[in-house]
Amino acid sequence: MALMMCRLFRKNILMAGLLMLGQLLLFADSTNTKERSVTKLGDGIYEIRHPEAPDGFPQGNTLVVIGEKSVLVVDSCLLPSSTRQDIEQIRKWTDKPVAYLVNTHWHFDHTLGNATYAAAFPGLQIIAHKHTAKMLAEWNPGAIARYPGRVDRLRKSLESGQKPDGSPMTEADRRDFQHAIDGNSAVVTEMKNAVQATATIAFDHELVLDLGNRIAEVRFLGRANTAGDTVIYLPKEKIIAVGDMLDHPVPYLFGGFPVDLINTLKTLSEIDAQTIIPGHGDVLHDKTYIAQVIEFVQTVNQEAEKELDQGKQQDEVIANMLKSFDVQSWRDKFAGSNQEDIDFFNSSYEGLVKASVYQVKMR
Numbered sequence: 001m002a003l004m005m006c007r008l009f010r011k012n013i014l015m016a017g018l019l020m021l022g023q024l025l026l027f028a029d030s031t032n033t034k035e036r037s038v039t040k041l042g043d044g045i046y047e048i049r050h051p052e053a054p055d056g057f058p059q060g061n062t063l064v065v066i067g068e069k070s071v072l073v074v075d076s077c078l079l080p081s082s083t084r085q086d087i088e089q090i091r092k093w094t095d096k097p098v099a100y101l102v103n104t105h106w107h108f109d110h111t112l113g114n115a116t117y118a119a120a121f122p123g124l125q126i127i128a129h130k131h132t133a134k135m136l137a138e139w140n141p142g143a144i145a146r147y148p149g150r151v152d153r154l155r156k157s158l159e160s161g162q163k164p165d166g167s168p169m170t171e172a173d174r175r176d177f178q179h180a181i182d183g184n185s186a187v188v189t190e191m192k193n194a195v196q197a198t199a200t201i202a203f204d205h206e207l208v209l210d211l212g213n214r215i216a217e218v219r220f221l222g223r224a225n226t227a228g229d230t231v232i233y234l235p236k237e238k239i240i241a242v243g244d245m246l247d248h249p250v251p252y253l254f255g256g257f258p259v260d261l262i263n264t265l266k267t268l269s270e271i272d273a274q275t276i277i278p279g280h281g282d283v284l285h286d287k288t289y290i291a292q293v294i295e296f297v298q299t300v301n302q303e304a305e306k307e308l309d310q311g312k313q314q315d316e317v318i319a320n321m322l323k324s325f326d327v328q329s330w331r332d333k334f335a336g337s338n339q340e341d342i343d344f345f346n347s348s349y350e351g352l353v354k355a356s357v358y359q360v361k362m363r
Helices: 002-019 080-093 114-120 130-138 140-160 171-191 258-270 288-309 314-324 328-335 339-362
Strands: 037-042 045-049 062-066 071-074 098-102 125-129 201-203 206-210 215-220 230-234 239-243 275-278
Touching (some): 071 080, 080 114, 098 114, 114 125, 125 130, 288 328
Antiparallel strands (some): 062 071, 206 215
């Protein structure tokens, strides 16, 4: 399942991030992606959705945009085998080179394939926001090096009955931890020689790329899931890729900047886009889901602020919100009756509460 690895990875992201601060799938959209799928969004525009890795780690979506002169790729996936499959697919679509690769943020399920693209397409420019570029260079190499040791930590957690943060494990946690352990060796084998290729172009606010009769705008709208979240907008086609600023059907809210996220998503809503490619999950065709995420996060932020204004300590507020906040209606909206999505939502909500309380307190 993607759930387990997301929990562990995103909780690490929470600590690091806060401190540093065209066709429908034949199966239901879920946090657990089992099959690779390609959706044609327009002439020469494709979204690739990847199956999770054997240990349950999620693999980000990829957008491919083909112009008359060159190709733009958005996010390069996790496993080298998945990235090579994408490159093989692109070469069937066009003989034009991939000239630009944009990373929407630094999490390596969206960036570890950078080096594979660079090797396949000499002269490739890797583009990222300046904060993302810094994290690619300084954080990801260590995270990748530590990845093989994850299995030992997982086993210790199973034996102790406690998650890495010291909280008790649920049955869902146990299933996910065991799934990750069972699939670990296959992922480690793939990642053994993988390196994190970093950005060759770091930008602050906006870049405009001309692919040949096709313009792509690379924009920073504000902090959201990370401090450098980037969107890629095709103004003529009204298509936008947003990375983990949005994930569907359950948002990844395990850390980041939930206070900033509200305004960033509102800015996103103002862009004239009819097709939205999230970081994980199927393509969206209107802005209803954006509004739903805004309302949910805003409600949690407001509750955190109310509790803190009463003079309660941070840990007390977190405990109260995890225990007493009426989250059932939101769980139903995002997860429905799918148990995997319910488990994922519960973990995402816990991360959101911690991040929200922390950021509200620091304002």
